[in-house]
Amino acid sequence: MPSRVVWIHPEAPPKPELGAPCNGCGLCCLSEPCPIGVLVSRRTTGPCTALEWTSTSSRYECGMLTHPTRHLGLPGVKRLSPTSLLNRLLRRWVTRMIAAGIGCDAELSASVSTSQPDSPSPSSKDNR
Numbered sequence: 266m267p268s269r270v271v272w273i274h275p276e277a278p279p280k281p282e283l284g285a286p287c288n289g290c291g292l293c294c295l296s297e298p299c300p301i302g303v304l305v306s307r308r309t310t311g312p313c314t315a316l317e318w319t320s321t322s323s324r325y326e327c328g329m330l331t332h333p334t335r336h337l338g339l340p341g342v343k344r345l346s347p348t349s350l351l352n353r354l355l356r357r358w359v360t361r362m363i364a365a366g367i368g369c370d371a372e373l374s375a376s377v378s379t380s381q382p383d384s385p386s387p388s389s390k391d392n393r
């Protein structure tokens with residue numbers, strides 16, 4: 266798989282082993298959107314627009330599970346309550362589609378860099 270740079274919250278937990286419980290590291294959804302993410306992000310590459318950082322638990326969450334209608338791009342349903350019937354139905358469907366709860370299925374490895382792409386510093390390679 267080609268390497269790519271993703272911007273990740275500094276407090277995000279490290280990616281667990283394949284098959285371990287998902288810890289919300291966010292790496293998979295920041296790398297590329299899943300099939301549901303392609304629909305809501307309207308793109309096949311880059312971070313999913315439905316991914317949300319949750320500071321209270323210091324983890325990423327799928328916005329299509331927490332509050333689906335907020336990410337559909339449809340003004341008429343954007344403000345529906347997360348517990349509305351439509352959101353509950355969407356959440357159930359998305360849970361099945363993304364196989365939520367089965368553990369980490371992302372075959373990715375990550376290394377951390379503190380360098381900025383537009384302002385490389387002489388020591389930036391030492392930080393990878």
Ligand code: SF4
Pocket residue numbers: 280281286287288289290291292293294368369370371
């Ligand atoms: S599925 Fe894996 S890579 Fe994706 S957020 Fe969960 S732990 Fe991270």
Ligand code: SF4
Pocket residue numbers: 293294297298299300301302313314315316317326327328329330363
């Ligand atoms: S829809 Fe949810 S699970 Fe899929 S890429 Fe987006 S944030 Fe991740």
